């Protein structure tokens with residue numbers, strides 16, 4: 616339900632700023648499969664945590680889902696979501712087993728929202744470095760992307 620809300624927001628945003636809307640629609644018509652864009656990750660010292668972000672667009676008419684993520688740059692790689700902890704009014708984060716990718720829609724992984732948690736990175740990730748991340752989907756084939764580290 617949360618992911619549907621995110622998508623609805625994206626649509627609303629697109630509609631509220633005229634020119635954007637056409638390019639978004641065009642993108643959805645032109646694309647194929649599942650595409651990942653705008654990937655980046657935060658710098659981290661060896662042994663610490665980093666987080667990776669990107670946009671995933673499912674151009675297909677069938678649903679898909681991100682069901683797992685792997686990388687040799689961290690001891691543990693998890694799909695996380697941020698949420699507001701009601702008791703304390705603070706933000707927390709927790710692992711989610713998968714993220715639905717509705718047909719012809721874009722899901723945004725971003726700070727304060729969905730993200731890929733890289734726990735105990737195996738080497739220092741400095742601004743300008745890159746590493747590989749492999750994403751597994753329920754329908755489409757796995758994809759390995761190059762993720763740049765930046766501030």
Ligand SMILES: [Cu+2]
Pocket residue numbers: 666695696708709730731732
């Ligand atoms: Cu996290």
